[in-house]
Amino acid sequence: MSGAAGTSSKTAGKKLSPGAKRGVWIGVIVLVVLGIVLGTKAVPSDDPLAQGAVVFDPATFGADKFPTVQEGILERATPAVTLAEAIAADPDAAAEEYAIASSGGPVYSVTFTGVVGEGQSGIYEVAVEGMPSDHLIRMQTGPAINGTELRDASGDIVFGEFKNQIDFQNAAAALNEQLKVDVLADIDTAALAGETVTVTGAFTLVNPAGWLVTPIEIDVQ
Numbered sequence: 001m002s003g004a005a006g007t008s009s010k011t012a013g014k015k016l017s018p019g020a021k022r023g024v025w026i027g028v029i030v031l032v033v034l035g036i037v038l039g040t041k042a043v044p045s046d047d048p049l050a051q052g053a054v055v056f057d058p059a060t061f062g063a064d065k066f067p068t069v070q071e072g073i074l075e076r077a078t079p080a081v082t083l084a085e086a087i088a089a090d091p092d093a094a095a096e097e098y099a100i101a102s103s104g105g106p107v108y109s110v111t112f113t114g115v116v117g118e119g120q121s122g123i124y125e126v127a128v129e130g131m132p133s134d135h136l137i138r139m140q141t142g143p144a145i146n147g148t149e150l151r152d153a154s155g156d157i158v159f160g161e162f163k164n165q166i167d168f169q170n171a172a173a174a175l176n177e178q179l180k181v182d183v184l185a186d187i188d189t190a191a192l193a194g195e196t197v198t199v200t201g202a203f204t205l206v207n208p209a210g211w212l213v214t215p216i217e218i219d220v221q
Contacts, residue, residue: 056162056163056167056170056171058170058171058173058174058177059174059177061170061171061174061175062174062175062177062178063178065157065171065174065175065178066150066175066178066179066182067182068154068156069150069151069153069154069157069175069216070182070183070216070217072109072153072154072156073109073150073153073154073200073201073202073216074109074200074216074217076098076109076153076154077109077110077111077200077201078098078108078109078110078111079110079111079112080110080111080112080128080131080137080211081112081128081130081131083098083108083110084131084132084135086098087205087208088132088208091205091208094106095205099205100152100153100154100155101155102148102152102155102204104148104152104204104206105204105205105206106204106205107149107152107153107202107203107204107205108202108203108204108205108211109153109200109201109202110200110201110202110203110211110213111198111199111200111201112126112128112131112137112198112199113128113129113196113197113198113199114126114127114128114129114137114196114197114199115127115194115195115196115197116192116193116194116195116196116197117193118193119141119192119193121144122140122141122142122143122144122189123138123139123140123141123212124138124139124141124192124193125137125138126138126139126197126199132209134209135209135210136209136210136211137211137213138210138211138212138213139199139201139212139213139214139215139218140212140213140214140215141184141187141189141192141215141218142180142184142189143180145176145177145179145180145214146176147172147176147204147212147214148169148172148204149201149202149203149204149214150172150175150176150179150202150214150216151168151171151172151175152172152202152204153202157171176214179214179215179216183215183216183217183218184218187218187220192220195220195221196220196221197218197219197220197221198218198219198221199213199215199217199218199219200215200216200217201213201214201215201216201217202214202216
């Protein structure tokens with residue numbers, strides 16, 4: 001018994017040969033490589049994951065999206081008198097029928113013909129026949145174009161498309177800037193007083209008796 005125990009003890013304490021050690025390490029390396037291969041996902045070069053986070057470019061967004069926004073407002077535009085009557089009769093029903101909901105309030109697409117009054121800081125009053133006498137329509141022509149009407153008028157440009165609130169706000173500003181390039185650059189906005197114009201644009205309903213319209217088309221007659 002003592003001889004068997006001694007033999008067993010000698011066998012357990014015997015060191016591995018260099019060849020055996022090499023074999024163990026090769027096995028470990030094979031397992032590691034296999035794990036890497038199985039855990040690696042092939043990503044096409046044009047996949048956003050391969051290109052990193054996409055940075056929002058306001059100039060590109062404005063140029064790409066403005067024609068679609070403009071077309072949509074032109075298609076949805078309702079005569080100002082019709083809108084004024086509908087809003088006065090039932091604001092909720094009018095919003096349901098004619099407006100797009102936004103965080104700032106219902107956004108309406110509108111069209112009207114009227115005579116331009118005196119302006120201040122690029123904002124002009126427009127006298128439209130058939131509108132209530134206490135109703136004020138104004139349009140903004142720059143140089144500063146404010147608001148999010150162009151972004152919100154369709155309901156197709158939504159917050160979920162953007163990385164954060166800053167990019168979402170910049171999208172609105174980009175469309176306003178593109179408006180100045182595509183529409184307002186061809187109009188002498190400093191000489192509109194007294195002119196008859198046909199305007200199509202959008203406004204957010206804040207005051208039912210006072211609309212500030214962002215135009216996407218102005219025809220000076």
